[in-house]
Amino acid sequence: MISFDKDKMIFHLKSNNTSYILGFLKEKFLVHLYWGKKLEFNDLDYDMFLDVMKYRRNMCASDYKDIALSRDCLPMEYSTFGNTDQRTPAFHATYKNGSFITELEYDSHVIYNGKKGINGLPATYVENEDEAQSLELTLKDNLTGVKIVLIYTVYDELDAITRSVKIINNSKDDVRLDSVLSAVVDFKESQYDYIHLPGAWARERHPERVPVMTGKQMVDSARGNSSAQHNPFFALVEKNTDENSGNAYGFNLVYSGNFTAGVEVDPYNTCRAFLGINPFGFEWILKSGDEFASPEAVLVYSDKGLGGMSRVYHKLYRTRLCRGKFRDKERYVLINNWEATYFNFDEEKILNIARKASQVGVELLVLDDGWFGKRNSDNCSLGDWYVNKEKLPGGLTQLASKVNELGMKFGLWFEPEMVSPDSDCYRAHPDWCIHSEGRTRSEGRNQLVLDLSRQDVCDYIYNCLYENLSTVNIEYVKWDYNRTMSNIGSALLPAERQGEFFHRYILGLYSILEKLTKAFPDVLFESCSSGGARFDPGMLFYMPQTWTSDDTDALERVYIQYGTSMCYPYSAMGAHVSIVPNHQVGRTTPVQTRGYTAMVGQFGYELDLNKLTDAEIDVVKEQIKTYKKYGEVFHKGELYRLVTPDNNYFCSNEFVSEDRNTIIVSNFVLRAVPNSPVYYLKLKGLESDGVYMDEKTGKSYRGEILMSSGIPYQLSADYDTKIIVFKKQ
Ligand code: DGJ
Secondary structure (H helix, E strand, C coil): CEEEECCCCEEEEECCCEEEEEEEECCCEEEEEEEEECCCCCCCCCHHHHHHHHCCCCCCCCCCCCCCCCHHHCCECCCECCCCCCCCCCEEEECCCCCCCCCCEEEEEEEEECCCCECCECCCCCCCHHHEEEEEEEEECCCCCCEEEEEEEEECCCCEEEEEEEEECCCCCCEEEEEEEEEEEEECCCCEEEEECCCCCCCCCCCEEEECCCEEEEEEECCCCCCCCCCCEEEEEECCCCCCCECEEEEEEECCCCEEEEEEECCCCCEEEEEEECCCCCCEEECCCCEEECCEEEEEEECEHHHHHHHHHHHHHHHHCCCCCCCCCCCCCEEECHHHHCCCCCHHHHHHHHHHHHHHCCCEEEECCCCECCCCCCCCCCCCCCECCCCCCCHHHHHHHHHHHCCCEEEEEECCCEECCCCHHHHHCHHHECCCCCCCCCCECCEEEECCCCHHHHHHHHHHHHHHHHHCCCCEEEECCCCCCCCCCCCCCCHHHHHHHHHHHHHHHHHHHHHHHHHCCCCEEEECECCECCCCHHHHHHCCEEECCCCCCHHHHHHHHHHHCCCCCHHHEEEEEECCCCCCCCCCCCHHHHHHHHHCCEEEEECCHHHCCHHHHHHHHHHHHHHHHHHHHHHHCEEEEEECHHHCCEEEEEEECCCCCEEEEEEEECCCCCCCCEEEECCCCCCCCCEEEECCCCCEEEHHHHHHCCEEEECCCCCCEEEEEEEEC
């Protein structure tokens, strides 16, 4: 809920466990007063902030009669460029006379139940008005008339706070927006660690934890997509914060394009966290009377460590970010032909894979890259979304119906945002790709990126997809995106609007996805980007799962899935069993291990099951049964990372089902050692006086014993993976 103290002009946003407080100091400066554990009383005041000012020797001019009062020394709630706050601004604009000064003051506010969507952008939502309250706080620059609406929502039960910003150009002139961040949060101190998720292709989201230092620390993307290199997520945690205890502050941007995400520590050891569209490569001309909406930032505080923070994100994203029929449904166990055949297939080869798969209980066959145009390698045909009759003489319709006859659903791969220079599409429309006249059109994987800032290109993509989905019984789509953007430019944007390209591209992408997923509500969409190069909340709004990584090696996946689970739920992670030796790293792991590692996510196979031994096929059959039985616990349950893989010897995850009656502990040996010491896994989230029975041994234990004494665990063989299932009695 949100309360407003009229006298002090203080807003208090309260969820079940957190408080977030802001107010107008001297009725003028909007300052950030508090974010953390819930405060019961509303008697927070400005005095302590003013006291602190006295000890600061004025670094820059003051804003007020009081010489010590300067924005640079205040915890500003939404900092603007060109005044006395000389740290990273949230907002930077250039006005008609060339001035870039913005000074904001209170204009008005409204508090209401529920939450509004953001026009053209993905965002978390409510199903009932009473789940959340929102505050729209309008600030005004009196000289130009520009208004900035700060939009906050606080989810009571879900314990999260979202922020976004709307800029309204009420001046009579155009305004050029140079930076519109979604949120800054000024922390009073800086004794934090900064955790972020760096990576690379096939090595996505390996968490890094470093101390916050004086100056700036940040990650960003200027590649056009959220990227494998960095993720639009970071956490600030106290030094003693671990998985289970300590303060953790999470920041995540619901956006799939260029972003900036970092912290700035000033000489007084205050720490400004910032998150939003990357100002580098961004400009936006806002016409008089027009509005601009920023993406949404999702802020999560937990005093239960990183684990507590992750659980809040998981539940919020699973239930109030993902949408559609598949949000709450257990999804299909699939088989994908990519690693089994790559481009080298025909109908019989695919059906052969499907037949075997149908016998073991697989429910969906996905035909990956290579089914269209004349594509036999990655050097042609993207953009030509009609079937390759040499490979599939009976077309997609025949293949889909033959797959359906096996009792399976049929799914198809597309890479709609791309075009190959060797394609009919490119030959007909060479100006449709991202390019700048006179500059090289650099290819990545022999392809160019279509210019989704153009409506005609978006229409073309939509129509191609529409045609295929409405004429063939396609029940699943894998939406791939295999290169980053370069040589930026759009043939249709005027010179002064070229800086709008990156954001317009993402708006174009979102508009296609919105239309398509609405037109085909029964199709399950999975997003992909060379694996997990666009694993972000923006894509999850349209497609409830993302292919986590092209690295399907079980050991590598333990690390990748661990990092991904910092803020994304397992229900969103596509995870498959592939052949060994693994195609990415050459490692051989048991099929059992590959199965247990994959089944915590959205489960499937990425191999030709005909190549497995009978004994391995028996394991596969059991895996599918286990997944059918427990998939829901992994996806909808609460995750407790009991031992994280940075331990180097093993890792252990515990899942507590929604009804809290099923507990699954999944252990993975990363590196076996002879004569292993005994480790005790102390379970979490149980009822102390509850009795839990180990399904396999039939032995029962009191919850308090499992939580305080723990269950013994010894390293067996390399990569050995087991699950232990407890049922509450
Ligand atoms: C990259 C994806 O991540 C793979 O799974 C596969 O679909 C290939 N693209 C196909 O080109």
